[in-house]
Amino acid sequence: MTNLRPGLIGARVQRLEDPRLLAGRGCYVDDLRRTGALHVAFCRSDESHARILRIDTSEAARAPGVAAVVTAADLEGACRPLRATSRMPSYQATELPVLAGDKVRYAGEPVAAVLAESRYLAEDAAERVAIDYEPLPAATDPEAALAPDAPRLHEDLASNVIVDREFARGDAEAALAGAAVRVSGCFRMGRKTPAAIENRGYLAEYDEGRRRLTLHSCTQVPGIVRDALAELLDLPGHRLRVVAPDVGGGFGAKVSLYREEVLVSILARRLGRPVKWTSDRREDLMSTTQAFDEVVRAELGVDEDGAILGLRAEIVGDVGAYSVYPWTAAVEPVQVASFLSGPYRVPDYRGRVRAAATPKPPTGAYRGVGRPPAVFAMERLLDMAARRLGMDPRDIRRRNLVRDGEFPYRAPSGLVWDRAAFTGCLERACETIGYDELREMQAAARAEGRRIGIGLASYAELTGVGSRIAVAPGMPINTGTESAAIRIDSTGAVTATFGVSSQGQGIETTLAQVVAEELGARLEDVEIVHGDSAALSHGTGTYASRSAIQAGGAAIVCARSLREKVIEAASHLLESAPADIEVTGGAVSVAGTDRRMSFRELARAVYTEMGRLPREVRERVDLEATGVYDPFWGTTSPATHAALVEVDPETFEVEVLRYVVAEDCGRVINPLIADGQVHGGVAQGIGAALFEEMVHDPSGQLLTASFVDYVVPSAAEIPSMEVEHLETSAENNVGGFRGIGEGGTIGAPAAVANAIADALGVEIEELPATPERLFRLIGPGRRAAGARMETGPGGRGRGNRFTANQTNSGGRSESGSGPTRQSK
């Protein structure tokens, strides 16, 4: 029977959480107030690589309002060692200490924690902690760090090489040797930080009566944090609860277990008082996981018609000082290598990837994980090859994209693409932006001296990765499945509980749409519970564009079995065959009759009005169901981005004039939310393309320690976007959904880079394409300093208004400036 009723899945439902979140009625970790709470301020290392000779906390401990000053020595035996393990051969695990012990490995690493009655007092006292360091040599350049004689960051490891892997198919060298055209480049994106609007924050409280620890955390993965802390602190799950309340953005940076989370948990239990830490922005910029920091040396060979013959790459990831738990420091660079060949037919490939431990903040997952740098390199190579062949960038993509008859297509790294709109996205993006007209407009503008460029970027990603693939890296967690529990309570209200958690994506709305449609409830009857480890036996959280697929799948599976129970109860109560029972709009009815009961009446009859159901039915039909969903493989999400930019050839400012995304996320649950995911992702991708870059000086000092210097685009820099959804049905998962959360960030750096290259007739190999880089590439600066710069200018003259190590006091006549030390 086809259901002609317009479904909730696919409807443009306004986000149910917005009245709460937009009107300031949300509740984030920092909003939680507890009497007697202690507030933590950290003393963070101002050296990148140094031995800690002495820590003197005595003066700080006597400061007003201070309850304790804690160093690594005080934490010995407080928890099991934290190590991200993996079964990858060649992987070397690093131990992540809760506080740095005998050594610091990046500037910003926490060395001591001051606990005081308020954050103000804690910061006052933290200034009085004295730490003596003996600086050690540091290899801050990732390629230098690979050398066998490079200064070793972790003495217990054989080298700084955290992982060394190769993906190969066929004979890439031979294919390149036979290619009509070979193009190559050394592609480098700036190290980026997600810069979520909510900094990290944690509040731990210990109930001494019940011996129960609760951690309120802005994490994306309450389930993973709970399971990890249970191990580290040796607590059973029912005495350890991790709650993620409203969370203001995560973008992957909140998927790892942080040492600050472990610390507040240990100290709340030890001191019997709530312990709270909220990161400030400076701490966020130096301690939250960063990303996109790979050197990709790659070469592409094509035949005279532009067909790809071979691809090879040497990738070095600058992964920072420690492997994040549980993902490891391999998470990003390995994905650069495994996704490099993109949505194209690449017969022969060899990609070697090494992750270098460097004295910088750890890198981790960030929206796109490895694919933004991979797509940047590959899409640039394609345009370079097209330029050499005199071919249009659209045509070289048409020639090489995996075509409809070729799915499932096994990419050279072993990834398998299921059928999705690879070529469809390219064509739709070009149609929407008016590609052919723009080419004419571009030529006319050029004649007037204007520099306008059009950039395309196509990619494919794997989303909703199920248990079959998720086991591959051998992490101690299961990311393949998600579970759900749905119940209709005795008032008839529907509560659906998930192991995923929302950081503002609109999950409360999309999951409510899925549950309501599958169950036959009204949207307003459904309450979504998420982000609480105590609510379900197992769940991990939200990351890797999985929530629609995994949690949406669990919602479907679970709602369907609950619906069976509803039908069974209704068939008794309405005295009709189950096949004749309809469940819609929060009510059950008998088809073709006016016999009908609302969920409220049904619930009363089931739970309260004894005698209405036979005893054996009452015991079986409890109006609750649980379900686990495992997509097993995963599903492909492709897209093409098209950007139109104008570059001022005298000031080197880049303006994005138009931006189009055509993407295939399978069945769209909510077009408003799908568009929003693309918009936000593209904004972050434009940030990577034009603005954002963590700069460390050669000694490892962070120079971009505030939002004055770490430049995140604002609304004024982001164009309005046109988003097209192609909905190729995804038969490999129950909902037919494909992930959409990360794509914007994956495509945008490459599309913008290609557009700039197109506008200026040069090759862009480094992002962000700042005025300084373009000046050196095309302006008079080319003569001044060679064709390109390795990083930003890096000088530290005036103008870096709030750099960590600068003390320009400003105001009237204090002009003294010089390096401060948090501690002497």
Place this chain on the structure above:
Amino acid sequence: MKPPPFDYARADSVDEAVSLLAHHRGGAKLLAGGQSLVPMLNFRLLHPALLVDVNRISGLAGIEERNGALRIGALTRHRQIEVSRAVGDHFPVLRTAVRHVAHLAIRNRGTLGGSLAHADPAAELPMMALLLDAKIEISGPNGPRRLEAREFFRSALTTALDDAEMVTGVELPLLPPATGWGFEEVARRAGDFALAAAAATLTLAAGGKVAEARLAIMGAHEFPLRIAAAEARLAGEAPCSGALGAAAKAAREAVEPDDDLHASADLRRHLVEVLARRALESAARRARELAAQVTGGRAP
């Protein structure tokens, strides 16, 4: 990012503010809009013993036209300058410049006096004070004094103010008729401090020759600069593109920028020339249009 402990006092008059400053000799700081001071406190770059809040001093804010000049009180918010009709009528270049100061929320709080006293080398209002030949009114323990803007800015974040002095206002002499203007800025984002900026005014004499040209730049030197060589070069000349270009080159030669994270000295020097040329070109174009309106005829 919490400020170190400090005492707070609210001054009800300029005299009271000045005497609090004098009493604490160097240990006290005025608090105006707080948009530069409070971030520095939160970064613990400053440890003042006392903050003297000047926000309730009556008569310290306001814009008024008198004696052939526009007087703007020190406590006037950036936003008030931006929306002032008098500013728009007499100094459209100032209105344009102030729109480049930060974001609306910051312009609602930040003050003219605070901006001048803070003397960021890439701040618009100090450059405007210089361009518009502002007289800066100062009060101190020894009474009031006035300084020309060009005597006021000494180096980055450093002014001619004494520890116990405060700015009370500025006076901007009105410009002659047929004065065109130009303002050009490059910043990483809307509202950011500039990598470089240039502002110009150009007054035409009856024959279409330049009666007076002024050119100021910022962001590329320790403090905002008037480019005397460029101004002298243009005086008495027809504002043709060759002359304007040569003046812009003079600006480039006058600045001594540093490298920083966002731009090298080379880029800043380059931008100074480009922006100076563009600012002068707009000023010349507007001056010609104004001259044409005055004579009721065509632009010369």
